[in-house]
Amino acid sequence: MSRESILAALRQSEPPDPGLPEIEGRWQHFDDRATRFAAALEGAGGRCIRVPARPRIAAELQGLEAFRQARRRASVVDGLGDPNVSLGDLDDPRRLADVGFALLPGSLAVAESGAVWVDASDYLHRAVLFLPEHLGLVVRVPDLVDTLHQAYERIRFEGVGFGCFLAGPSKTADIEQALVIGAHGARSVTVFLVGRS
Numbered sequence: 001m002s003r004e005s006i007l008a009a010l011r012q013s014e015p016p017d018p019g020l021p022e023i024e025g026r027w028q029h030f031d032d033r034a035t036r037f038a039a040a041l042e043g044a045g046g047r048c049i050r051v052p053a054r055p056r057i058a059a060e061l062q063g064l065e066a067f068r069q070a071r072r073r074a075s076v077v078d079g080l081g082d083p084n085v086s087l088g089d090l091d092d093p094r095r096l097a098d099v100g101f102a103l104l105p106g107s108l109a110v111a112e113s114g115a116v117w118v119d120a121s122d123y124l125h126r127a128v129l130f131l132p133e134h135l136g137l138v139v140r141v142p143d144l145v146d147t148l149h150q151a152y153e154r155i156r157f158e159g160v161g162f163g164c165f166l167a168g169p170s171k172t173a174d175i176e177q178a179l180v181i182g183a184h185g186a187r188s189v190t191v192f193l194v195g196r197s
Contacts, residue, residue, distance in 0.1 A: 081102075087123065101134045101135075106137040110145055139192070170183055
């Protein structure tokens with residue numbers, strides 16, 4: 001049998017194209033998104049602290065050892081985080097390497113995965129997402145969605161932008177299957193979930 005006859009036989013026996021599946025609809029729905037988000041985040045190694053209102057975050061920060069021990073702190077959340085590092089004054093993002101704690105706003109959070117979308121389009125140095133030793137994120141309860149599909153529907157970039165999903169601390173087990181926390185980013189992630197369900 002020749003190569004051409006084998007290829008021709010294969011082409012003739014090819015099954016029909018079934019087409020792409022429909023992806024419209026809601027696959028998952030959580031009656032209590034906040035509880036599901038907290039469980040998913042903690043499953044990824046992060047911590048969720050629920051606060052009824054934004055001013056309560058200041059007291060909760062004082063309860064975090066990572067925050068109290070941080071000599072250098074950065075914050076992009078107005079009035080919170082007791083920053084002594086101004087991101088706008090840094091000329092080199094590598095100077096963020098010794099920041100012990102950074103507090104940033106999250107645009108939305110995903111209940112199914114515990115991921116928080118951080119839009120860093122306006123940050124002078126987006127390395128603030130990855131270089132600080134510990135990271136705090138502030139997300140409002142109304143900004144919780146059930147799934148990543150719903151999150152992608154809400155994310156918008158007008159022009160050039162940058163953002164990422166963060167779900168817990170940085171971790172890898174690529175080398176010798178040994179889990180390493182903080183290899184590529186923060187060693188801990190705490191999400192302050194603001195508001196009532």
